Amino acid sequence: MELLTVPVDKPADLNVILGQSHFIKTVDDLHEVLVGTSPHLRFGLAFCEASGARLVRHSGNDPELVELATSNALAIGAGHSFIVFLRDGFPVNVLNQVKNVPEVCRIFCATANPLDVLVAVTDRGRGIVGVIDGEPPLGIETNADIADRRQLLRTIGYKL
Numbered sequence: 223m224e225l226l227t228v229p230v231d232k233p234a235d236l237n238v239i240l241g242q243s244h245f246i247k248t249v250d251d252l253h254e255v256l257v258g259t260s261p262h263l264r265f266g267l268a269f270c271e272a273s274g275a276r277l278v279r280h281s282g283n284d285p286e287l288v289e290l291a292t293s294n295a296l297a298i299g300a301g302h303s304f305i306v307f308l309r310d311g312f313p314v315n316v317l318n319q320v321k322n323v324p325e326v327c328r329i330f331c332a333t334a335n336p337l338d339v340l341v342a343v344t345d346r347g348r349g350i351v352g353v354i355d356g357e358p359p360l361g362i363e364t365n366a367d368i369a370d371r372r373q374l375l376r377t378i379g380y381k382l
Contacts, residue, residue: 223344225351228298230305230337232290237308239317239332240339240353243325244302246271246279252306252326253281255319263311266291272301272347284309298339300348302327314380331355 232238249269256265266287268280278295282288287307295305308316313332321329331337335356342351363371375381 223342226341228339228341230294237313237334239306239313240330242303242327244327245325248325249279249281251323255323259316260311264309267306268292268295269304270295300341300350303350
């Protein structure tokens with residue numbers, strides 16, 4: 223077995239959801255769920271087919287994000303994995319709906335951070351082992367940090 227680190231290529235302002243599913247219908251079902259969450263959400267998604275034609279299937283409502291998802295899915299190349307890029311929305315707004323898609327088996331991460339995907343390679347193929355999401359902590363939050371965190375959540379509309 224070989225272990226690879228595949229960096230996800232994305233602009234800093236985009237959010238990404240990386241997951242695993244089990245059926246070609248994933249592309250259409252994820253598209254329907256995402257387009258139904260907000261009329262403002264822009265997204266692109268891609269799915270690596272693990273059998274049959276073994277193509278990278280793709281969809282979305284933003285051609286730039288569809289291309290980004292497609293190129294990243296191809297680089298990761300792990301069977302039945304999917305990647306979704308979001309603009310004008312956050313994973314917290316769609317994550318439960320994505321997890322409730324019948325084909326979705328697991329979510330590896332949902333983040334705007336720099337992201338590396340750990341991919342195991344065997345004679346059979348490739349699989350996602352895990353992810354490196356962002357950077358390690360530099361310390362423990364202080365009372366001032368807690369106040370700043372809570373103010374940020376209010377500023378962006380997630381708390382009263």
